[in-house]
Amino acid sequence: MYKLYWAENTGAMAPQMLLEEIGVEYERVVIDLDAGEQRGAEFLAVNPRAQIPALLLPDGEIMTESGAIVVQLADRHADAGLLPEPGSGARARVLRWLFYAVANLYEADLRVYYADEYVADPACADSLVTQARRDLDRHWDLLESQLGAGPWFLGERFSLLDPYLLMLAYWHEHPKDLLARCPRLARLCAGVLERPACRAVWRQHHPDGTGLPD
Ligand SMILES: N[C@@H](CCC(=O)N[C@@H](CS)C(=O)NCC(=O)O)C(=O)O
Known part of the structure; x- marks a missing residue:
């Protein structure tokens, strides 16, 4: 198991x-x-x-x-069917943007939330966080530009990237602002939250119902 x-x-x-x-x-x-x-x-x-x-x-x-x-x-x-077949263009797209998300979005979130671990001098932490927030804006805007008509990252096909992006989107300090700024991402997140399996997991991570419709 x-x-x-x-x-x-x-x-x-x-x-x-x-x-x-x-x-x-x-x-x-x-x-x-x-x-x-x-x-x-x-x-x-x-x-x-x-x-x-x-x-x-x-x-x-x-x-x-x-x-x-x-x-x-x-x-x-x-x-x-969470990842297209090896060698396919669709798999290349998922892997490309998954690695992008890990290397840029997750990374910048860690700088925001664990700033002290990134600076030798605590006096530099505020400046580090300011830059991490700017990076997040830039990285999310680029990601948004890659989203098409949806509902998923790959269009009609759900993939492992969709829940991964939902997870990252709600780590943003102001997820509502992010989702207003990135409407395609907002639609993708709402779609993932409608899936019963993902929604049940979401509730474990957000017992207060964050992100779910009232
Ligand atoms: N690159 C790692 C990052 C994992 C990570 O930073 N996890 C955080 C929570 S989201 C953590 O365990 N933080 C606890 C700590 O650093 O003390 C991954 O993608 O799994």
Whole structure:
């Protein structure tokens, strides 16, 4: 069985949405980030980088890095159709923009929320966050320019990238402003939240109902 090392509203969300979309059994192991459990010996044996998510595969292999995890899940369960076939142009597009999201959007969010870890001098943290916010605006605008008529990133075909983008969009400090600025992204996010599997996971990460219609 899969084991997903999990914390609320973290990068565990997209892998968990895929596990639910696929309909495969998994155990959720809650890691208390506020209590620093990610830096305890037990979790460091799973992920020496001390970050969520991590996924233990049924064969005993441990995966970290949310982008790699979602690709691996899609490949292991190809019937679920979460990633177009190897070598296809559609797969190239998903991988390109997944890596873009990880390297730019996720990265800039980490600078916003973990600024102290990026500066030697705490006095520089505000300036770092200001730049990270500017980067996020730029990176989201570029992503928005890549979205077409939808409803999904690939048009008519749902893929692993859609829940991944939803997860990132709501990490924005002002998601409503972001979604007003990026209407195609807003439509994509609303579509993901209408999918029962993704919606159930969303509720675990946002017990207050953030993002769901009133
Ligand atoms: N590159 C990693 C980033 C993972 C990451 O930064 N996780 C955050 C939560 S979203 C975390 O575990 N933070 C806890 C900490 O750094 O103490 C990925 O894509 O999985």
